[in-house]
Amino acid sequence: VVPEVPQDAPADDPVADVKISNRDRVIFPETGETKGELADYYAAIAPLMLPWAANRPVSLVRCPQGRGKKCFFQKHDSGSFGSHVHHVPITEKDGHAEDYLYVEDAAGLLTCVQMGTIEFHGWGARTSDVEAPDRLVIDLDPDEGLDFEDVKRAAKDFHDHLQDLGLASYAMLSGGKGVHVVVPLTPGHSWDEHKDFAKRFAEAMSMAEPDRFVANMSKAKRVGKIFIDYLRNQRGATAVLPYSARARAGAPVAVPVSWDELDGFPSAHEFSIRDSAKLLERAKSKALAGWGFAEQSLPNL
Ligand code: ATP
Ligand code: MN
Numbered sequence: 001v002v003p004e005v006p007q008d009a010p011a012d013d014p015v016a017d018v019k020i021s022n023r024d025r026v027i028f029p030e031t032g033e034t035k036g037e038l039a040d041y042y043a044a045i046a047p048l049m050l051p052w053a054a055n056r057p058v059s060l061v062r063c064p065q066g067r068g069k070k071c072f073f074q075k076h077d078s079g080s081f082g083s084h085v086h087h088v089p090i091t092e093k094d095g096h097a098e099d100y101l102y103v104e105d106a107a108g109l110l111t112c113v114q115m116g117t118i119e120f121h122g123w124g125a126r127t128s129d130v131e132a133p134d135r136l137v138i139d140l141d142p143d144e145g146l147d148f149e150d151v152k153r154a155a156k157d158f159h160d161h162l163q164d165l166g167l168a169s170y171a172m173l174s175g176g177k178g179v180h181v182v183v184p185l186t187p188g189h190s191w192d193e194h195k196d197f198a199k200r201f202a203e204a205m206s207m208a209e210p211d212r213f214v215a216n217m218s219k220a221k222r223v224g225k226i227f228i229d230y231l232r233n234q235r236g237a238t239a240v241l242p243y244s245a246r247a248r249a250g251a252p253v254a255v256p257v258s259w260d261e262l263d264g265f266p267s268a269h270e271f272s273i274r275d276s277a278k279l280l281e282r283a284k285s286k287a288l289a290g291w292g293f294a295e296q297s298l299p300n301l
């Protein structure tokens with residue numbers, strides 16, 4: 001599953017024809033980051049982000065007046081995004097098709113930012129075949145009182161257990177409270193098979209250590225535990241994409257990290273949209289080489 005990096009990007013500035021209006025509008029009132037800064041972040045980070053964000057259906061978190069005001073999830077086309085944001089028809093449960101959004105380049109990301117987007121969430125499948133998922137995301141959601149140390153330990157335990165099943169996995173700081181454990185998979189199994197695997201894996205983990213983990217949706221059962229949100233892996237579900245900004249205080253971003261580095265992070269929101277230079281530099285490190293890549297198939301469980 002080698003992500004398709006656009007090879008034919010024009011040599012001139014590919015985002016130059018996307019005009020960002022209201023660059024001085026404050027989008028993150030707590031720390032003052034503006035729409036212009038957000039656009040500059042995405043323009044800078046696009047080469048790192050596009051291998052994950054391009055050519056898959058996306059849901060956008062749009063907050064046109066900033067993160068303190070009304071925000072909404074958008075997954076369908078409203079027809080207003082212009083030529084850099086594309087459509088892929090996806091059949092809904094009732095049999096009719098809806099147009100979902102996708103981008104393929106930096107201009108697409110920037111167009112979404114111009115339209116008030118802060119966050120980019122992606123399907124676990126590519127537009128080339130939306131019925132053939134190419135990754136699992138295990139979303140570890142700590143209950144309020146839990147320490148980030150508990151989340152890190154949980155993520156490492158998931159990594160170890162996945163390794164026992166022969167699966168490579170990768171850690172991502174969500175930019176919020178938790179860690180996502182990402183398992184790249186060669187397409188070949190159905191959504192139902194992916195969801196079934198994720199469910200059984202989550203239930204096995206929670207049955208083995210019921211004091212630490214819960215795989216049940218019920219909020220009441222989550223007290224003091226980490227909720228294993230396996231439902232990120234059903235058809236139509238999304239997870240926040242690597243390097244997406246988050247519509248949360250401080251303008252944090254979701255960041256891929258190596259398993260060795262993970263120990264050193266005191267929270268899941270250690271980088272912000274003001275850290276694009278640092279993130280670009282980090283991405284060259286040996287520790288992050290190959291992050292998110294593996295040729296591997298879903299095993300039987
Ligand atoms: P955190 O680490 O703070 O949990 P997160 O991105 O994992 O951050 P979750 O609330 O656990 O946040 O949600 C997991 C994923 O589920 C999101 O990244 C998003 O893609 C999807 N999601 C959550 N809420 C919605 C929603 N209302 N509509 C569509 N998708 C959603
Ligand atoms: Mn989460």
Ligand code: MN
Pocket residue numbers: 139141229
């Ligand atoms: Mn969740």
